[in-house]
Structure formats: structure tokens, C-alpha cells
Amino acid sequence: MPEQLNTRVETCYQQAEDFFKRSFKRPVVSLKLRGQKAGVAHLHENLLRFNPQLYRENTEDFLRQTVPHEVAHLIAHQLFGGTIAPHGEEWQLIMRGVYELPPNRCHTYEIQRRSVMRYIYRCPCPTGEFAFSGQRHKLVRKGRRYLCRSCRQVLVFSGETRVE
Structure with a gap:
């Protein structure tokens, strides 16, 4: 697991804890995601999965935008429960308020399609x-x-x- 990725996840959690004045359970972080998605937050397992190829090819933006995006899903779930919309107002609040980032739903990374x-x-x-x-x-x-x-x-x- 790349150290920068773990460090960024931890930084995002510390920012959320400072903002909300409470602690959050840390997730398991995995680099076992393939395909078009840059990251996935598994809410009930408290698991973050990231795409290692997209991470390698877009490291700077990945650390700046993708990691907080996925962490925000887990934070929103812990704060507001399981009935909120994935990219709804609660998640957007965290993206804007905690991370001061635009609440973009999708990445714009170049994706290599495999030949079929x-x-x-x-x-x-x-x-x-x-x-x-x-x-x-x-x-x-x-x-x-x-x-x-x-x-x-x-x-x-x-x-x-x-x-x-």
C-alpha cells in the first residue's frame, strides 16, 4: 500500500474530526479495484477500495480529489446513517465544508479500455x-x-x- 495514500486517508479523517468535533472509525484501505472506477466506499464494511492503475497514472489529483471523495462517503454514512443519497446534500456538505473541494461525482481520468x-x-x-x-x-x-x-x-x- 503506497504510504502517500494511507497518509492522505488519515489526513482526511483528521480534518473531519476537527470539523465535526468527534472521532470516526478508520476504514480498511485496499488497492484491489479494477475497471473504470477510481475508488469505491463500502459503507457497511467500512472499506475503501482504490484503483491502483488510476492512482499511479493520476497520483496528484487522485490524492487531492478522489481520496477525500471516498472518505466523505464513509464519514457521511457514520454521521447520517444509511438512508442518505450517495452524492446527496450530506456528502456535498462534507466535500465543501470539510475538504473545501467541489463535490464532483465522477473523475475525468483517461481510461485505457482493454481490447476485446x-x-x-x-x-x-x-x-x-x-x-x-x-x-x-x-x-x-x-x-x-x-x-x-x-x-x-x-x-x-x-x-x-x-x-x-
């Missing part, structure tokens, strides 16, 4: 080419049939694939 294999299916139509996902291709191999909406013929695997 597409399986090419065809029908007799002039424009009858369809790119199936691996999951849909597997369903066809198990007996599922898909029809072209134009000619109503069964789509047939061409044997071709492409990477997107």
Missing part, C-alpha cells in the same frame, strides 16, 4: 455482418440461435474474428 475479441456472424442480407461478444458466441456454440431482424435468417459464424 469479436466474433463475426453473417446472414444473406447485403449489410448482414454482426460482431458478437465472446459471451454471445459461447451461447451460439451451446445451441442458442440469433436471427437477422431484416431477413429473419439465422446468423451464422463466419469463422472470422477481430479485435476492437
